Amino acid sequence: MPTENCHHLLNDLSAYLDGEASQELCAELERHLADCDDCTAVVDTARKTVSLYRHLPQPMMSPDARARLFKTLDLSEYLKA
């Protein structure tokens, strides 16, 4: 169930995903994730999104293929951005 820790985690999530969080913070977040399904789901989705943006060879992918991929990943809302 959501707790105060969830807010704490979500505030630090982008630093965590960018590998910019301190070791201490990472350990704290990972401890929380072990107990919290809600945050685990958020982190999984965010990770998917982050790696998508980082690793997609954007210029080589047609808008069509991108739309299909985003749809598959259920990230269609990001297409509006």
Ligand SMILES: [Zn+2]
């Ligand atoms: Zn949580």
